[in-house]
Amino acid sequence: MKIIIDLQGMQRDGNRKRGIGRYCLEITKSLIHYHPENEYILFTNSALSALRDDFSDELNNKKLNVIYFECPTVGDINDLYLGKYSKLWLSIQIRSYALSIINADIILITSFFDGFRDNTLTSQDKSYKLPPIVSIVYDLIPLILDKEYLDIDPEYKLFYLNKIKDLSNLDGFLTISDSSSNEVKQHLAINPNLIFNISSACNQKTFSTSNQDSRIDVKYLGRFLLYCGATDPRKNLFRLIEAYASLPVDLISKHKLVLTGPYADEEILLIREWLFSFRLPQEYVVFLGYVNDIELANLYRNCYLFIFPSLHEGFGLPVLEAMNCGAPVIASNLTSLPELIGYKEFLFDPYDSKDIASLIYKSLTNEKFYQMISFNSLERKKYFSWNSTSKKTIAALNIIINKNNSLTANNIDFIKLLQNQYEFLIRNLAKSPLVKDKINSETDYLKSLASAISIINSQSKKIELLRRVKNKDKFTWHIEGPFDSYYSLAILNSNFALAMNELGQNVALFCTEGPGDYDPDPHFLEKNPVINNLYKKAIPGNERFFICTRNLYPPRVNDVDGVINLLHAYGWEESAFPYAWVDSFNSYLTGITVMSNEVKKILIDNGVYIPISVCGLGVDHIDQIQATTNFTLPNNKFSFLHISSCFPRKGIETLFAAYFQSFNAHDDVILIIKTFENPHNKVHNILNEFNKKSSSPPEVLILDKELSLSEIQSLYLASNAIVAPSHGEGFNLTVAEGMRLGVPVITTAWGGQTDFCNISNSWLIDFSFEYSNNHLRLFSSVWARPSITSLSKIMKEVYELPQEVLQKKTEIARKTIANFTWKSVAQKNIDFSHKLLLSSFIKLPRIGWVTTWNSRCGIATYSRHLVEHIQNDLLIIAPDNESIEFESDSTNVERCWSLGEDDLEKLYEFILNCKLTSLVIQFNFGFYNFLALKELINKLHSKNIKIILFMHSTVEPPNKSDKCLHLILSELSICDRILVHTPADLNRLKEMNLVSNVSLFPHGVLDFDRKLVNKKYSKGKEIHISTYGFCLPNKGLIELINAIKIIRNRNYNVKLTLYCALYPSELSIQLSQELQTLITQLGLDSIVSLNHSFVSHKETLLSLSKTDLVVFPYQSSNESASGAVRQGIASGTPVAVTPSSIFDDVAEVVHRLPGFTSQDIADGIIFLLDNNSINSSDKKIKEWINLHKFSKLAHRLFGLIRSLEINS
Incomplete structure (x- = not known):
């Protein structure tokens, strides 16, 4: 029996804590557990509270047949007009369509009389092909006690009496007592044979005679x-x-x-x-x-x-x-x-x-x-027991089904049903004046309507696919991507398909790449008959219910057409991921399986918020390859083997540097580089440079001609160690293959390979984080720079170690890598797909944001810029002892903690009371008592509340022992993410062994639309220089004014405006006086103007955009990044900065001045003027600004938070 259980009676906030909500929960669970032979579709309303958590055990139990269905709604259904073609009518059409194409045997409504002044909807249009509908009737109290319940509220009376009329459309009634049965018989004109008393019960685990803990002392x-x-x-x-x-x-x-x-x-x-x-x-x-x-x-x-x-x-x-x-x-x-x-x-x-x-x-x-x-x-x-109630319920449902012959009626072809009901829905909608009006006025409304239909179709197809899988115990897979060669991606796809086939899955192989489909190599197909057969199965292409899964480059996903759409065993190598791809993944994919935990982290960090699961890669394909006796190395020297494309990411320069540092021509050693020719491969040039610099270069052999798989196998087995000092890896198949063959492995201690490489089975190279430098040119992306010193030491060690010591590690490596088989990869994808089938929508997070707010604080400003672009409801939790500078707080701001020595207890209670699921904490060393913060993080972690900690600085303040990060080190390690702004921050935290939960999250720039134009300088033309930021000593304002004097003394026509608002401190006021005195002393009163106005950011951007050059002459700072410099960049005006590390993260789009002194600043500005470098039309700057807009970063952050909740 396929039973739809409409659970809106439990979703309503007013019901959840009342008897009706409890009854809905208990009867549903009892039906599922006492009668597991049936299929249960938990039908919920997307406009009400989600229930997934309430049924998580049932949904995740493979032995049970439980599906969660979330029916979308379109707009508010509580308009004054509720007749035909109203929003209510439209929502009933959507609901009825959804119920019809689920193709169930019966619908059980758990609470019929809900929906007054909320978005609960229990009505349906019987014109659709619906199974019989029954409802639980708890009582008719408002009808019987009408003076107390109906006469006092005419609007509710009208609603309730309409619901009484609607009861006549039901096919059966389940009551919870003889008394309620009698009420239905006595007050409604209903056939008594359709009324069944199923009684009730209570939760016997909670309500029992055994003692349980309680906070109430009685x-x-x-x-x-x-x-x-x-x-x-x-x-x-x-x-x-x-x-x-x-x-x-x-x-x-x-x-x-x-x-x-x-x-x-x-x-x-x-x-x-x-x-x-x-x-x-x-x-x-x-x-x-x-x-x-x-x-x-x-x-x-x-x-x-x-x-x-x-x-x-x-x-x-x-x-x-x-x-x-x-x-x-x-x-x-x-x-x-x-x-x-x-x-x-x-x-x-x-x-x-x-x-x-x-x-x-x-x-x-x-x-x-x-x-x-x-x-x-x-x-x-x-x-009274739920076992008894569930038996009575199943018996009643069977009687009603048999009366309506719905088991026979619903045993029809799903495709025909879907098509028939869809056409019926469209015909109905086409008659609606509301829809016709929206066509002309509100495309967003129509988009939401189309989206609702699409979501319903997708979920119903999932249900149908799940039914077919249960009947046949296998999926149909369309595996799409290159498979007809021996390069890594093709090896991955072909072995994945073969493993799926061996596991009994129905597999069809499609040959395609990022740009589009192509015909596979016929010679490859001829040599691989099983692959050929799987490819031939794809040619007819009549199957409708399949899983579409791809791995191809670029990752084209906008035309996937499966019931479930995946990328399988996906890989990536550096911290940033293309924004457009993130958007595409979120829009078109159901889920992704990835090669490693590092890839999963990268996708989450970039805002991919669909389910992501680690499946690894298989290595056992190498067992099928026989080494050839025809391939030998030129000598018997100790051989280090490196196999790669020799792209910059592969660390070839680091490898040569360490090798040449460790060995010379007299050592019995050779480095073998197996690569292939390609435009990014400069290995010969790099080697020539190292040979030139060395008086006694060690031997290097470069093999860039194609070798067969057997020859590659021989190369592995002839080598003494594999060395792979890459900057980043999604997995590193070469290292894994070497481990399986028993070859010692040296590799970087960061990347996907660390899923199987550790200090017990390989030699790990220390590293530091740096901005990446690959052919994709992604902004604000980091990778690992392997330490030359560390690699040199390891290569010497491996070279000198006795064979038995090497063998001990390689044996451990063999055991580790033995688990990495293609069947395991395939099975993990099958299990993941089962899980996806049983899920539908993921609820949006409830986010709290702990920060300063509405004050003259850089963090308060930063928070505002991000928050204003996050559409989801979000609570700002601000301190109650900061000076509010601007407008009064909005309704989503709560002040319940204090800057300084607060114990944060009120903050914790507020977080729990608001039922927040994720908490963003803006960290500053002075904001919190570390012991209190330590306790807060531990308590939040124990409640499974996601913690995202923004660290705007990782440099500890001097001489403050109570502000050392080591005091909260264990708590930092359990944060779900620590977000920092620069590689220097990443490296400082790495020194504390904080790596796996730390991510680079760039500072943002304001969304400011200003066309960048060429500004060509000619000597004699007045150049307007500006600077921006708070009036504080470390900002280099004195040095800049002195630099202007030097520039003018060299006959350059420049003027300066300092947009420097006063900070609420004596230091700021004192500095302002010093600046004015200096301006006068230097005779620059008409040249240099001091503007202390605290204006909106938009006004600031307009002012800066009218100048020719913005200079940030900072002297020193503990901060990791500057928010002010981004204002300058966002204005579109060229920006020059001192060589302070605070500007490292914007190095690609600013001009570096040669030093910090007034003379350095003057020389740097003059150089820019003389070389016409103040050109604001740079394409790279435009791209950088676009990708660093707060709107884009907020979208990424919200995606990150959603993904942490989905993928924890």
Whole structure:
């Protein structure tokens, strides 16, 4: 049986903590676990709270057949007009279409009467091909007690009565008690044969007689009476308090009345008025407010008597919960409660406070009677279980299905069903004036409508594919990419396809590359008959339900057309990743499998927010290759082997430098370079340079002619060690192959190869991070620079070590690499695809951002620039003791911690209360007490809240032992990401062994549209120079003014404007006075102007853009990067900087001055003027600005956070 369970009754925030929400959760879980033979589609509403976490165990259990379906909505359905062609009608069309193409046998709605003033939608258009629909009916209380519930709110009355009418469209009704069954029969014109009492139960794990931990200490309550419920008239709390107040004083003093429930302040005030009117001292009534289930169970277990005086219930869940915990229970004698209690002796008339008081009195004073109540609770609870309820539910659903013949009706071809229902939907939508109007006015609305349909189609196809896989126990795979040669990517694809085929999967091979499809090499196909057969299977191309998976370069994915679309075993080698590719991956792919953990980290860091899984690569293909006896090396010297393209990334210069440093012509050693000719391969030129510089060069042999696989195998086996000092690797197949063949390996201690290379099985070269320099020319990208000293030492060591020592490591290496097989790679991709099939949408993160805000602080400004481009709801959590300089805080700003020595406890509580899933912390050494920060990070980590720490500086302040990073080193290591701005920061943290969770995240520039123009300088023309930043001593302002004097003395017509706002400190004011004095002393009053205005960034950019050169003459700084220099760059005006490390990250797009002194600054500016270097039309600068805009970086950061939550 294929059952759709509509779980909106649990999604509504108002229901989650109430009985309906609990019932939805428990009945769904009981159906899944007690009847696992059925297929369950958990149907949810994307506009409401996500439920994936609530069913994570069920969704991740392969033995269960559970699918999560999130139905998108289009716009707010609560318009005033709710008739035909309204937004409500449109949403019903979308919902009905989704329900129809899931192709289920029955739909179970868990709560039918929701949807008033929210986006819950339980209606459907029966014109679509829908299976029978049943709903749980808890009660008809508003209909029966209409004066209390309907007459007071005409709008709700209209809504509710319309829902009553809609009940007639249902095919069956599941009630939770005989009482609610009778209500349906009595008040609705419904066939009694369609009504089934499935009863109810409670969570017996939580609500049991066994003790559980609780934060509430109940000892101080003594012998207490317990009430659990709301204050509305139906719950009858008023009469309970009246009855309690009438008890003898000695009983009241010994038995406090404890009230628990989500009481608002006005409700507590009302209860206190009742106490006053009954002359009941307030100390005898205890308000506990809302408590969680564990705490509630503890109260049930410890209360002396539980009293439930309700006038009307559908079931009365608190009564059963209390009985399960062993609480003696007395209750009202109306509606469903007698079914729970069983014996009328333990029931009272809820309308008679004297009768209530009488039964309470008897319970408290008659020990024998009290024991009878206690025994009754233990006996009655046995009649109610979720096992029993689930059996009754399945039986009822089967009856309804058989009546409607829906098992036969839904056994149809899915493609025909999809096409038929899609056409029906489009015809309906085409009639809508709303849609016609949107065609002319709001393309975004139509896009969201089209997107909703696409999302529904995608999810329904996943369900159909999953059904087919379960029937056949295999997927159909379209494996696409080059496979017809022996270069690395083709080897990967062909072995991947062969392994899939060996695992029994249905495989078709498609020959394509980044630019497009091509015909494979016929000679290759002839030599490889299995590959040829897999290729031939691709030619007909009639299969509709397949997984499309590619590995090709460039990674073209915009035309993938599978039910699931993947890149498999993907690789990358440096920290930055092309922005356009990130966008394309997120838009078109379902998921990615990657070669290594390093590749996964790189994709996450660049904002790829789809599921990513590490599958590794196989190495066992090399076992099939036989070494040839025809290939030998020219001598028997100790041979170091390097196999690569010799691109700059491969570290060939480092290799030569270390080799020439370690050995000379007299050593019995040879370095063999196996490469191939290509435009980026300069290996011969590089070697010539090293030979020229050495008086006794060691032997080097370069093999750049093509060798067969057998000859390569022989080369491996003839070598004494493989050396691979690359700057970055996605995996490094050469190293892995060498390890499998038992050849000692020397490689860099950073990159994908560290998944299988470690100090126990190979020799790792130390390294430092630096900006990369490869043919892609990616900005703000780093890779590893292997240490020449480290490599030299290792090569000598390996050369001199005895064979038995080398063999010990190579044996460990063989064991490590033995697990890297192509079957393992294929199986991991199969498992990953199964997981993707069982998932749909991933909820958006709830982000908190701890930062200074609205103040004259660079970090506050930085945060604002990023945050304003993050569309998702985000909470700013700012200090309460900073000076607010600008407009008042917006509603998403909370100030709940203090700069300095705060213990951060309030901050932690706020984070928990807001249910944040990720926290961005802007770190500054002066912001936090390190011990408090240490505790905060540990507590957040234990709650699985993702922590993203921005470190704007990694240089510890001098002479401050309480601000040493080693104090929080273990906490830094558990942050999900530490984001820094320069390679120097990466290297400082590397020295502390912080590498795997640290990433380079560049500073940004403002989004400022200004066309860059050529400004050609001619001597005599006035040149307007500017600088920008706070008026502070380390900014080099005095030096710049002196430099202007030197320049003018050399007859250059320059003027200077210092846009330097005052910082809130005495130092800033004092410096301003010194600057004005200096300007006057140098006679530059008409040449140099000092502007201390604190203006908007847009005004600053406009001012800087009107100048000819922006100079940043910084002297010294502990900061890692400058925000001010980016303003200069963003303005489009050429920028010159002193050689301070704070400008390292913008080195590609600024002019470096020769030094820090006034003379250096003057000489540098004159050089730029003389060489006409102040040219602002540089294409590279335009590209750099575009990629570093805060809008782009914010998009990347949000993607990073989403990806951390998805891929943790």
